[in-house]
Amino acid sequence: MKHRTTAGLAAFALGSALVLTGCGDGDSSDSADASASPSASESGASAAPVVAGGVCEPEAAPEPSEAPEASEADQNAVDAVEVTGESGKKPEKVEFETPLAVEGLAVNVLDEGDGAELVEGDKITFHDYIVNGADGEQTNPSTWDEGQAPQTFTLGDPSYQVLNEPLTGLHVGARLTIAMQGMDGTTQVHVLDVMESETLPQRAEGAAVEPEEGLPAVELDGDGVPTVTIADGYEDPTELVVQPLIEGDGAEVTKEDEVTVQYLGCLLDGTSFDSSWSRSAPTSFPLNGVIPAWTDGLAGQKVGSQVLLVAPAAEAYGEDASAHELGGKTLVFVVDILAAEPAA
Structure with a gap:
């Protein structure tokens, strides 16, 4: 089954099975x-x-779908992304040489965080700031924007393999940059800030x-x-x-x-x-x-x-x-x- 997934979290989904809203065409979007x-x-x-x-x-x-592996060029590209502003707050600037294009999933940990460690089974709450790799402009609503809200998922959920490996072992307060291809094939650059984790029964x-x-x-x-x-x-x-x-x-x-x-x-x-x-x-x-x-x-x-x-x-x-x-x-x-x- 598929349930409603906001545009930010949908970008990280790899085929979640939920369809509780009655949307059975495989599309998790707003x-x-x-x-x-x-x-x-x-x-x-x-x-x-x-x-x-x-x-x-x-x-x-x-078996969960694996995220495409980053090449050396992909990793160099995301490593060069500069984020201005304090972790845990909306980024002031996200700058890089354009156009930025990757074929795999490239991750750079800017801040490992100093809160609770993120472990499998935790409910993770995070903010996601997204810009277009082609021109560096914000093309999707940020979860920091007015009327938006932070996203949640369960660490270890195979539907979100894109996030599982990068976040496991980090801590609350972590900030990462992730470069990946969006659902339309264009490169997106995400700045993720981990705000909370909750251990659930x-x-x-x-x-x-x-x-x-x-x-x-x-x-x-x-x-x-x-x-x-x-x-x-x-x-x-x-x-x-x-x-x-x-x-x-x-x-x-x-x-x-x-x-x-x-x-x-x-x-x-x-x-x-x-x-x-x-x-x-x-x-x-x-x-x-x-x-x-x-x-x-x-x-x-x-x-x-x-x-x-x-x-x-x-x-x-x-x-x-x-x-x-x-x-x-x-x-x-x-x-x-x-x-x-x-x-x-």
């Missing part, structure tokens, strides 16, 4: 609107029925809740990874089912929050179509930018909780099978809410 989930009234097409019954578990993650923790009878059954392994068993002949619900399985003791989630979660998504026949567990990293997104089942089903739950959602098509991607690959289908999710904070 063009994905928060209301992108298709409406049941858009078309009369319906999906082929799915026969209920099966066991769903996260599939093994594919990797699974829901709290008091077990006895589920209603007849729902898909959830079992957890020793690491908290879920397996969902859906009974033969399980009947599609006509309304969204929200069943807490673990009740955490954290803050109550609101629709205006950005949440960080682990999750497994299943069809009624037991097919797994997406899972953060497969990527070995939680994911974060604004709760008002996803399918209705998630917005309505997670709002009001507490951080630390695990929630079973059974979403009829109208609460997921609509009843029009032609509008989305998951259109017309009832979906089952097991969601661990690891953190929540007001979305920027």
Whole structure:
């Protein structure tokens, strides 16, 4: 599945699998609107029925895509970029000889930072200032600009291999310059400032809740990874089912929050179509930018909780099978809410 990703973070993404907004064409950009989930009234097409019954578990993650290696010329180019201004504040100037063009991913660490060390599994918050390699001009909004906000991702998420190796082992307060080809093939020069890191739990923790009878059954392994068993002949619900399985003791989630979660998504026949567990990293997104089942089903739950959602098509991607690959289908999710904070 694909979720909304701002232009800055999208530049670093290498094929994230999320599609919670209903944008299934593989494009992670601001063009994905928060209301992108298709409406049941858009078309009369319906999906082929799915026969209920099966066991769903996260599939093994594919090997992550590797960032293209920098040549000596690429590295020399990024080493020559001069950034004026204090780390942790918007750069005053970013200067280099133009045009600057690279074929690989070239990184220069200007300041290693003196805060907490960045380790795999941390939620990293950073600012990104981007200029065009051709002329040195700012062509994309900076996260420092008015109306913008710093970006977050989980260190180690294979969808962001471009950032994993450069940031691992640095510290909060680090500043880097990164030269790379953008999605349009032109060279971009990024100035990254690491503002915060947060160590998050990797699974829901709290008091077990006895589920209603007849729902898909959830079992957890020793690491908290879920397996969902859906009974033969399980009947599609006509309304969204929200069943807490673990009740955490954290803050109550609101629709205006950005949440960080682990999750497994299943069809009624037991097919797994997406899972953060497969990527070995939680994911974060604004709760008002996803399918209705998630917005309505997670709002009001507490951080630390695990929630079973059974979403009829109208609460997921609509009843029009032609509008989305998951259109017309009832979906089952097991969601661990690891953190929540007001979305920027």
